[in-house]
Amino acid sequence: MIHIDGAAAPDSRVERLGGLRDLLTVTAGQKISYVTDVADTPANRAAIIALARNADILFIEGAFAGRDAELARQRAHLTTIAAGEIAREANAHRVEPFHFSPRYAGEEQLLLAEVMAAFAQTMRPDLDLLDVSVSPSLFFTTPAKKPHQFGMRLE
Numbered sequence: 001m002i003h004i005d006g007a008a009a010p011d012s013r014v015e016r017l018g019g020l021r022d023l024l025t026v027t028a029g030q031k032i033s034y035v036t037d038v039a040d041t042p043a044n045r046a047a048i049i050a051l052a053r054n055a056d057i058l059f060i061e062g063a064f065a066g067r068d069a070e071l072a073r074q075r076a077h078l079t080t081i082a083a084g085e086i087a088r089e090a091n092a093h094r095v096e097p098f099h100f101s102p103r104y105a106g107e108e109q110l111l112l113a114e115v116m117a118a119f120a121q122t123m124r125p126d127l128d129l130l131d132v133s134v135s136p137s138l139f140f141t142t143p144a145k146k147p148h149q150f151g152m153r154l155e
């Protein structure tokens, strides 16, 4: 049995738990993972991959271009390639990179392409091809969460 408290006490009542089936709709949820401001260490990779395992969408920073791996290490951020590799290893269905350093203004296409190339290296046949496209429109089509416009900046 479950006790249901109304906001106003009068209709507070006790119902059979099974009766909730008529009131609730249960659907499968989506797993959305969000990763930012992490150094690319083996321990962090393992932790992130465990966290983001089989995520429907993985938002992950790709702060530095692949060519700037040393800078990324110094600043304790991921490169685009690391982000793509982690997304692949976590078996994420879709990856949405964000938190690009402002130093790459105008180079976002390159950064996206680096993430997606690393992500798609061993593309699973059941992955929708659209998911690994580098078309930027894919990453901006969800108005509720514009990953590149969070306003986060590198110090």
Ligand SMILES: [Zn+2]
Binding pocket: 036, 037, 077, 099, 153, 154
């Ligand atoms: Zn940061």
